[in-house]
Amino acid sequence: MLILVVIFSVSFAVFYIWFDPKLPFFHLQSFSFRHFNVTVKTDGTYLNVATLxxxxxxxxxxxxxxHYGGSDVEVSAGQDKGIELGSTHVAGFSQAKNNMTTLKIETKNNQLVEDGVGPRLMSRYKNKDxxxxxxxxxxxxxxxxGWRIKALRVNIVCGGVTLKTLNRDMPKCTINLLKWINNHG
Structure with a gap:
């Protein structure tokens, strides 16, 4: 058993030194509302939103x-991801070595929200808060x-920032795979 552990450790060390593997870096490049409307009707308050x-x-x-598989994307607003702004599916893609790719993600949603939430969201939208x-x-x-290593499931979390902040910075995203954090970029 000890010999197997030593062989695995040496193999991993050689792999790491030879390939110098780096996690991919994800940044929230831009975020905009194509449409943002809050409508109060007799049967409730509605949020109609489209994002890019x-x-x-x-x-x-x-x-x-x-190699990235098909991705499920959810866009939300609020500190605790409280209001869904839409979701979509993005097709898988391959990313060559030393490469940069930009993903364009469009979502739409029309939903009933609590009566007090709609006006607060509209105020925050207007103030970019x-x-x-x-x-x-x-x-x-x-x-x-030509040698492929099996794909692993990962979650990438971007945001938690206001629209004002996005105008100044391009926030880094967190890769949740064994709680690895993308801190370089």
Whole structure:
């Protein structure tokens, strides 16, 4: 058993030194509302919203290619992701070594919200104080010269920032895979 542990450790060390693997970097490049309307009717308050999000994905690896499976994306507003702004599916793609890709994500939603929530959201929208969140659930696999490593499920969480902040910075996203955090980029 000890010999197997030593062989595995040496193999992992050689792999790490040879490939110098780096996690992909995700940034919330931009976020905008194509449409934002709160309507009060006799049967309740309705939020009608359409969003456009751009996520920048960078592969800083010089030897490894990433393969992303189809991604489920949810866009929400509020500190606790309280108000759903829409969801969609983004087709899978491959990302060559030393490459940057931008994902364009469009969502729409028309939903009934609590009567007090609608006017607060409209006020925050007008003042650019609305907090936006983007969560991407996907799979990521790695390839080197035709050899593929099985894809793993990951969650990428972007946002938690106001529209004012987005005008100044391009926030980094968190990759949730064994609680790894994307801190470089």
């Amino acid at each position: 999000t751009r996520i920048e994905v960078r592969n800083h690896n010089g030897k490894l290619t990433y 609305i907090v936006v969140n983007v969560e991407i659930r996907t799979t990521v696999g790695v390839e080197w010269k």
